[in-house]
Amino acid sequence: MNVGFIGLGLMGRPMALHLEKAGHALHLWARRPESLAPFAAVNAKTHATPAQVAAHAEVVIVMVADAPDVENVCLGKDGLAAGGKPGLIVVDMSTINPNAARTIGQRLAEKGIEFVDAPVSGGETGAINAALTVMVGGTPAAFEKVTPLLEKMGKSVTLIGDSGAGQVAKACNQILTGVGVLAVAEAFNFAAKSGVDPAKVREALLGGFAYSKILENHGQRMLDRNFKPGFKAWMHQKDLRIVMEEAHRLGLMLPSAAATAQVFNAIVGSGMGENDSISALMLLEKMSSPE
Amino acid sequence: MRLGFIGFGAMGRPMAEHLLRAGHELLVWSRRPVSAEFLLAQGATWCDSPAAVAGASEVVCTNVTGSADVEALAGELAQGFSIGSIHLDFSTIAPGAARRIAAAYARRGVDFVDAPVSGGSGGAQAATLSIMWGGKSTLATRLQPLFEVLGKTIVRIGEVGAGQVAKACNQMVMVAAIEACAEAARLAEAAGVDFAKVRTAMLGGSAGSRVLDVFGGRMAARDFKAGVEARLHHKDYALLMDEATRIGAALPASAAVWQQLNALMAQGWGRDDTSSLLRVLEAGTELDPAQ
Numbered sequence: 001m002n003v004g005f006i007g008l009g010l011m012g013r014p015m016a017l018h019l020e021k022a023g024h025a026l027h028l029w030a031r032r033p034e035s036l037a038p039f040a041a042v043n044a045k046t047h048a049t050p051a052q053v054a055a056h057a058e059v060v061i062v063m064v065a066d067a068p069d070v071e072n073v074c075l076g077k078d079g080l081a082a083g084g085k086p087g088l089i090v091v092d093m094s095t096i097n098p099n100a101a102r103t104i105g106q107r108l109a110e111k112g113i114e115f116v117d118a119p120v121s122g123g124e125t126g127a128i129n130a131a132l133t134v135m136v137g138g139t140p141a142a143f144e145k146v147t148p149l150l151e152k153m154g155k156s157v158t159l160i161g162d163s164g165a166g167q168v169a170k171a172c173n174q175i176l177t178g179v180g181v182l183a184v185a186e187a188f189n190f191a192a193k194s195g196v197d198p199a200k201v202r203e204a205l206l207g208g209f210a211y212s213k214i215l216e217n218h219g220q221r222m223l224d225r226n227f228k229p230g231f232k233a234w235m236h237q238k239d240l241r242i243v244m245e246e247a248h249r250l251g252l253m254l255p256s257a258a259a260t261a262q263v264f265n266a267i268v269g270s271g272m273g274e275n276d277s278i279s280a281l282m283l284l285e286k287m288s289s290p291e
Numbered sequence: 292m293r294l295g296f297i298g299f300g301a302m303g304r305p306m307a308e309h310l311l312r313a314g315h316e317l318l319v320w321s322r323r324p325v326s327a328e329f330l331l332a333q334g335a336t337w338c339d340s341p342a343a344v345a346g347a348s349e350v351v352c353t354n355v356t357g358s359a360d361v362e363a364l365a366g367e368l369a370q371g372f373s374i375g376s377i378h379l380d381f382s383t384i385a386p387g388a389a390r391r392i393a394a395a396y397a398r399r400g401v402d403f404v405d406a407p408v409s410g411g412s413g414g415a416q417a418a419t420l421s422i423m424w425g426g427k428s429t430l431a432t433r434l435q436p437l438f439e440v441l442g443k444t445i446v447r448i449g450e451v452g453a454g455q456v457a458k459a460c461n462q463m464v465m466v467a468a469i470e471a472c473a474e475a476a477r478l479a480e481a482a483g484v485d486f487a488k489v490r491t492a493m494l495g496g497s498a499g500s501r502v503l504d505v506f507g508g509r510m511a512a513r514d515f516k517a518g519v520e521a522r523l524h525h526k527d528y529a530l531l532m533d534e535a536t537r538i539g540a541a542l543p544a545s546a547a548v549w550q551q552l553n554a555l556m557a558q559g560w561g562r563d564d565t566s567s568l569l570r571v572l573e574a575g576t577e578l579d580p581a582q
Contacts (some may be wrong), residue, residue: 010507025363241536248529251557258546269539 002027002058003149004053004080006073008035012063013118014127014289015093015153020044022152027056043062050074051083054113056185059146060084063094066238067100072258074115076105086112089142091149093134095174097242098167099249101137105163112279114142118150119170121177121207123231131155135173137165174239178260181236185281186217189223193288199223220280227275229280235268237264292437293318295351296335297364298382299326301412305355306381306441306477310352311335313440320344320456345371345378348439351537354381357526358388365392365403374400377430379437383407383523385530386452386459387537389425402430405451407458408442409465411519419443423461425453428570459531463545466524468502469550473569476510483578487511509566521568522561525552 004027005016017038020026024046027186029052036046049051054060056250060080062073070092074080080090090113092101098117104114116138132154136143143159150157160169164264187205188198202219205211208277221230247254263280270286271278294315296307298474307330311317317335320343321327331337338344345351345368353364361384368378378401380389386405393403404426413422423436431447438445448457475493479486490507493499509518528549535542551571559566560572 060400235535237539241533244532245529247533247553248525249554251555252551253554253557255547255550258550259543262541262543262546264539265535265539267539269541273539 001025001059001149002057004057005063006030006053006060006080007063007069008039009063010124011093011127011198013038014124014130014133015061016044017042017064018130018152019149024149025234027053027060030052033263042223049078049083050076050080051078054082054088054090056079057088059089059091059149060091061149062094063239064094066094067096067104069185070094070096071100071104075107082106083113084108084111085115087114088112089114089116089146089265091116091118091146091231093118093120095170095239095242096167097245097278098137099165099170099246101167102164114139114155116142116146117164117166119166119281121170121173122154127153127229128140130273134158135166135169137159137161137163137167137169149169167242171239171243174236175254175257177214177242178236178240178243178264179256180212181218181277182260182263182280184212184215184219185278185284186218188281189284189288192285222278229274230276230278232273233264233267233279235273236277237261237268237273292316293348293352294437295319295338295348296330296353297321297341297344297351298354299330300354300356302381302408302415304329304419305412305415305418306354307335307351307439308333309525310437318344319345325422328430340371340554342371344368345376346373347371350374350379350433352379352381352437356382358384358530362388362392365395368416369396369399369401372396372399372401374392375402376513377402377404377433379404379406379431379434381406381408383458383462383527384455386455386534389455389495390452393426400496402427403451404430405454406434406438407454409458410442413518415441421461422446423454423457425449425451427451427457432541443525450520455530456534456561457515459527459534462524462527463531463542463548466503466528467544468500469506469565470568472503472507472510473566473572476569477572477576506564506566509564515560515563515567515570518564518566520563521552521555524565525556525561528552 001024003024006029008030020042028044029047029050029280035112101117108115117134118134120134122132134150134157136159160166191201196272243257267279267283292315295318311529318338319327319335320338361382389405396403406424408420408422410420421444422442422444425448448454476486479489490511554571
C-alpha cells in the first residue's frame, strides 16, 4: 500500500520503518530535512509538501507533538486536505485534545477525507519493538482498513468508538499513569523518610492489591535512580494539560489529576522536564528535605 | 480627550458613563447597536465600525469577554488607528494574548495597554475599581486621569501583560478564599452550628476578610443570585492554570479550587454567584449510597 508518514521523531521514525519493512511504499514529508536521512536507503519517496504526500497515498499517518501541529499538517497551507483525494484516510497517532481531534475530523470530512485518531501508549521502546498499545477512534470501516498497518506498529489495537474516542482513552491512560507514578514516588519517599527500605516495600507490595506495572517498572527505575527518559516529564505535563482542559470544558471534577498536574508543573519548572516522569520522586525528595 | 469605547456589559456600561460625565468626548460602536443607545442619549457619538472609532479617537477603551474577542477587535481597530494612539483594554484575558496583541500593534506605532479591573459591577458603578495595568511607563501621564475617573486603586504592575498576571493572582486569591468560606460554612452547618454567627465572630478576628464579609454573607443568607457569575471565575481559572502550565509553576490549592468550579459548572450554576461553591460541597454529601 502507498502510505504517507509525517512526523519522523523519536516515535515516528521506528514506526515508519516497521511499515516499510512490512512491504509498504512510504511517502514522506518532514519539516526538518535531516529527519529524512534514515530513509535514504529504503523504499521511501520524499515530497515537498504534505499535500503531495496526500496525493500519492491511500493512508497518511501523522505523528507530531500537539494539536496545532496536527491542524497545520492537515488543514494548513499545502496541508493534507489540499492534496488528498476523497477516500483518503488520515490516521493521527499524536496525543492531542479529543475535541480538537473531532474538529479536525469534521473539517477533513468536508473534503471527503476520513480522519482516525489513534494515539499510542508504550513510549519509544514500544515504538522500536512494535509493541505499542493503539487506541482508535473512527468509523468501523476505516478501522478495518487501517488495522493491518497499525498492527505492524503495535501489539494491541482497539477500536474505542467514534472520532475522538481514541484520544479520550489516551487521556484516561495519562490520568492513570500520571497519578500512578506520583503515588509510587510518594510511597517510596514516605518509606525512605520513615527509615524503611523502599526496595523491600516494593517487593512486598508487588504481591498484594497495590500491584501495578507502574509499581513494578517505574518503581524499579526509581530504586535504580535511573531518570533517563523513557517518557519525558514535559510530555506527561502536556498530556495532563489536555486532560485538565477537557475536564474544564465538560465540567468534571478531577481532583487527583489536578493535583498531579501541579507536581508535573513543578518538575518542568525546576528544570527536570527532559528527564523521565519518574523525576516526581526527586521533586518530592527535594521538597521534603531542608535546603 | 476623544475617547472610543466598545463593550457595554455590566462593567463597561457604568465605566463608559463615568468617562462621559467627566467631560470626555465619547465615540462608540457595538455589535448590538441597542446596547449603546443609553450613551447616545447622553451625548456620545455613534460610529459604524471599530475602525471608525479608532480613526476618531486618541484612546480606545474596550471591555469584552475573552482573549479571542479582544484579538478580533484589535484586528479591526488596527485598520483605523493612527500612529501614537492607544488601545486600552479592561478585559480579563491571557497574559500571552495581551503580549501578542501589543506586538502586532507595535509594528503600526500603536500602543496596547492591558488594564484588567477588580471590584465587580458594584465597583464599576461606584468608580472604586482596583485597576492593575501593564504597558509602557511613558503612557502613565496620558492614562492616569482616565483611570482616576474609574477607580480608586491604580497600580502600574509592569510591561504589557503584567496587568493580566496581576489579575490572575487576584482571581486565585479571591476564589480560593471563597472556597475556604464555603468549606467553613459546610463544616459549621454539618456540625449543627449557625454559620451566620461563626461568620460574625470571624469577621472581628484574624480570619476577617472582604470575601468572608461579602461572599460569606451570601452563603449565610443562602442568597446565590449573581453578584459575580461563577462561569466568569471558571473562565479565569482556565487562563491562569494554562499560564501555570506554560511557565512550570505548581499551584496545588488553585488546582483543587478549579475542580470545585468544574463541579459547580456541571451542576448548572454557572450564572449564579460563586458563593454556590457551598452548594457544591453540599451536593457531594447528598449522594445516596443505596443508589
